[in-house]
Amino acid sequence: MKVFLSHTAETFPGYFGDRALAALQEHAEVVRNPTDRDLRDAELAQAAAGCHAIIAYRGSPGTAATFAAAPDLVAFLRCAVDISTVDVPAASAHGVLVTHATPGFVDAVAELGIGMMVDLARGVSRSAGAYHRGEIPPPRTGAQLSAATLGVIGYGRIARRLAAIARALGMRVLAYDPYTSPEEPGVQVAGFGEALSADFVVCLAIALPETANLMDARAFAAMRRGAFFINLSRGELVDEAALEAALDSGHLAGAAMDVGRAPDQMPSPRLAARLDVVATPHLGGLTPQAAEHQAMDTVRQAAALAAGRLPEGAVNAETAHRLARVRK
Numbered sequence: 001m002k003v004f005l006s007h008t009a010e011t012f013p014g015y016f017g018d019r020a021l022a023a024l025q026e027h028a029e030v031v032r033n034p035t036d037r038d039l040r041d042a043e044l045a046q047a048a049a050g051c052h053a054i055i056a057y058r059g060s061p062g063t064a065a066t067f068a069a070a071p072d073l074v075a076f077l078r079c080a081v082d083i084s085t086v087d088v089p090a091a092s093a094h095g096v097l098v099t100h101a102t103p104g105f106v107d108a109v110a111e112l113g114i115g116m117m118v119d120l121a122r123g124v125s126r127s128a129g130a131y132h133r134g135e136i137p138p139p140r141t142g143a144q145l146s147a148a149t150l151g152v153i154g155y156g157r158i159a160r161r162l163a164a165i166a167r168a169l170g171m172r173v174l175a176y177d178p179y180t181s182p183e184e185p186g187v188q189v190a191g192f193g194e195a196l197s198a199d200f201v202v203c204l205a206i207a208l209p210e211t212a213n214l215m216d217a218r219a220f221a222a223m224r225r226g227a228f229f230i231n232l233s234r235g236e237l238v239d240e241a242a243l244e245a246a247l248d249s250g251h252l253a254g255a256a257m258d259v260g261r262a263p264d265q266m267p268s269p270r271l272a273a274r275l276d277v278v279a280t281p282h283l284g285g286l287t288p289q290a291a292e293h294q295a296m297d298t299v300r301q302a303a304a305l306a307a308g309r310l311p312e313g314a315v316n317a318e319t320a321h322r323l324a325r326v327r328k
Contacts, residue, residue, distance in 0.1 A: 011059060079297075
């Protein structure tokens, strides 16, 4: 079997890695991206000509144009959990299987959330930035995480891990999720309004049509004055104009974000430039352990295809008729 790896030389170390590549080469002939840029549409299909599978990171979306121009393609393996960059109906129309990885970034994102809380509470980035500019920042009294309250909006795997770390630090944890209830001792089930009353509110809700702008002007107004807001989920969950207004008025003491409404879920530059905002460029899952976990998931999927089996993580197996080409 022949597999095309879409990662550029620059993104390969952080999103795939040598160990995963070596493992992949045990099961398939691997063709690397020959350019120094992200490939998409017909150009991606052309580079992957003759390949049975494409392993794609977020810079190479699976578009209708890609699937239409790739007659040899059997499977599009997304090296991540998120498949919003893949046109699954278009893949299905061409009989191409789409898969995704399991979440290997739970610890990485949860740890980033803790770091952002510490940064906001103690002004770490603000003080460091002043020193970088040759200034001497005044010492400011900060907030302490122990005995503070954390409100988590959405209670999936990352939220569970974040809650566990927060509790170990002595924080009280309130969790709101209309679809599930926390079972861990020490985590209190809360309504949306109660969770918003916390000292730190972390948004980890799933991005759905009904959660668009979940954090709007009304939600920010319901937060405690002087509280901090952190978004580790998706940019579309936050009304950024409302967040900016809450910061401008002083109602919120600060905000942090690893996502936003800029392209590729990046934080919006206007918000990210504020001194009362801590922003990172969508790097929550970018640790060697997290990247390798998801890369190895795609390796196992490619190995299953090479062996003529349906891989785990398939999202449209019922329409992927091209699988017959690799079944033994």
